Amino acid sequence: MSTSSSANSLTITRPDDWHLHLRDGAALASVLPHSARQFARAIVMPNLKPPVTTTAQAAAYRERILAALPPGMDFEPLMTLYLTDNTPPDEIRRAKDSGFIHAVKLYPAGATTNSDAGVTALSKCYKTLEAMQEIGMPFLVHGEVTDPVVDIFDREAVFIERVMQPLRRDMPALKVVFEHITTKDAAQYVSAADGHVAATITAHHLLYNRNEIFKGGIRPHYYCLPVLKREEHRQALVQAATSGSPKFFLGTDSAPHPKGLKEHACGCAGCYTALHAMELYAQAFDQAGALDKLEAFASFHGPDFYGLPRNAGTITLQRETWTLPAEVPLGEASVVPLNGGESIGWKLA
Numbered sequence: 001m002s003t004s005s006s007a008n009s010l011t012i013t014r015p016d017d018w019h020l021h022l023r024d025g026a027a028l029a030s031v032l033p034h035s036a037r038q039f040a041r042a043i044v045m046p047n048l049k050p051p052v053t054t055t056a057q058a059a060a061y062r063e064r065i066l067a068a069l070p071p072g073m074d075f076e077p078l079m080t081l082y083l084t085d086n087t088p089p090d091e092i093r094r095a096k097d098s099g100f101i102h103a104v105k106l107y108p109a110g111a112t113t114n115s116d117a118g119v120t121a122l123s124k125c126y127k128t129l130e131a132m133q134e135i136g137m138p139f140l141v142h143g144e145v146t147d148p149v150v151d152i153f154d155r156e157a158v159f160i161e162r163v164m165q166p167l168r169r170d171m172p173a174l175k176v177v178f179e180h181i182t183t184k185d186a187a188q189y190v191s192a193a194d195g196h197v198a199a200t201i202t203a204h205h206l207l208y209n210r211n212e213i214f215k216g217g218i219r220p221h222y223y224c225l226p227v228l229k230r231e232e233h234r235q236a237l238v239q240a241a242t243s244g245s246p247k248f249f250l251g252t253d254s255a256p257h258p259k260g261l262k263e264h265a266c267g268c269a270g271c272y273t274a275l276h277a278m279e280l281y282a283q284a285f286d287q288a289g290a291l292d293k294l295e296a297f298a299s300f301h302g303p304d305f306y307g308l309p310r311n312a313g314t315i316t317l318q319r320e321t322w323t324l325p326a327e328v329p330l331g332e333a334s335v336v337p338l339n340g341g342e343s344i345g346w347k348l349a
C-alpha cells in the first residue's frame, strides 16, 4: 500500500497497536471496540489480576476478548505471557506452539500497575530467557528500575545500565522490545543497538512533557508510567518516531482506569488513548512535519519486527476538528480519555 497524503487527508495501511491494555470483564467489553476500530491487531498486555502467566490462561483470555468483540468487527488479539521468577522454560515452548502467543512481558516487581507478581531479579529467569532466545520469542520490557533511591525521572535511564546492558551481553540473540520509551537515553540506546532490539512509543509521550501533569494544578489524567519527562526527552522521542528507523513503532499503552481511581488521593498510573489513538499520533507527526513517516511507524515496523504479515486494507485520517467526549463507559464506571472534553484536529474516517 502506498501513502497518499494531502494537506487534509492521509490514507495509510491499516495499523496495529504493539502495546495495549484491554483489561477484562465489563471493562474489556467497553474498551475493545475502540481499539478494534483503530487497529487490526494489538499486543495485549498480561497484567490482569491475577496475571496471565500460562499458555492456558492466555488461551482463556483470548477467548474472552474474541467473545467481547462486537459482531462485524475484525480484530486479532496477539497474546503475551507475564514473566515471573518461576516461569519454566517449558511454558515458553508451550506458548510458542500455541501460535497465538507472540511475546513474554517483563514487569519488574513493583514497577507499575499489577506488577506485584513480577520479576524480582532477572538472574532468576535466565533458563527461561535462554529458551526465548532459542525459539525467537520476543521479550517485552517495562524498562524501569524499582530501587527506591533512584529518582522516578531517572528510572528508565538507570534500567539501561543495570538491566538492559547485562541482558544484551548475556543474551545477544534475544529479541527485546523496550516498551513505551520516554527518554533520550532509551531512544539513543535502541538506535545504537543491533536489529534484535526495538522500542514502542506512545502518543502521549510524543505530545507532552512533564509540565502537562502540573499545568494549573495536578492533573491525574496525564499521569502514567514511565512518567512524562522533560521537553528534551519528548523531542528525542519525536525524532526517533519520525526518523524512519524500523526500530521504532507504535504502541499506545492505552491503560484505562476508572475515573474515580484516577481522580483520587493515590491516583492510578495510565492514560486512556484507545478511543482516539491514531488521531493523537497524526497530531504528533503533523506537528513534526512528518506525516509521511506515520505509515511505516504505525503499520510496517511492528509486523516486520514480530515476523508477522503487514495488514491489508487502509484507514483514512482527516484534518477535522471535533470534540472528544469528557468520559466514556468503563464497565459500570467511566474512564476519561486523554484530553477528554477538549478538541482534536484529526479524525479517523
Ligand SMILES: NC(=O)N[C@@H](CC(=O)O)C(=O)O
Residues within 6 Å of the ligand: 021, 047, 112, 113, 142, 223, 224, 225, 226, 253, 255, 256, 269, 270, 271
Ligand atoms: N502505563 C501505565 O501507566 N499503566 C499500565 C501499566 C504499564 O504499562 O506500565 C497499566 O496497566 O495501567
Ligand SMILES: [Zn+2]
Residues within 6 Å of the ligand: 112, 142, 179, 180, 225, 226
Ligand atoms: Zn509498562
Ligand SMILES: [Zn+2]
Residues within 6 Å of the ligand: 019, 020, 021, 045, 253, 255
Ligand atoms: Zn502498558
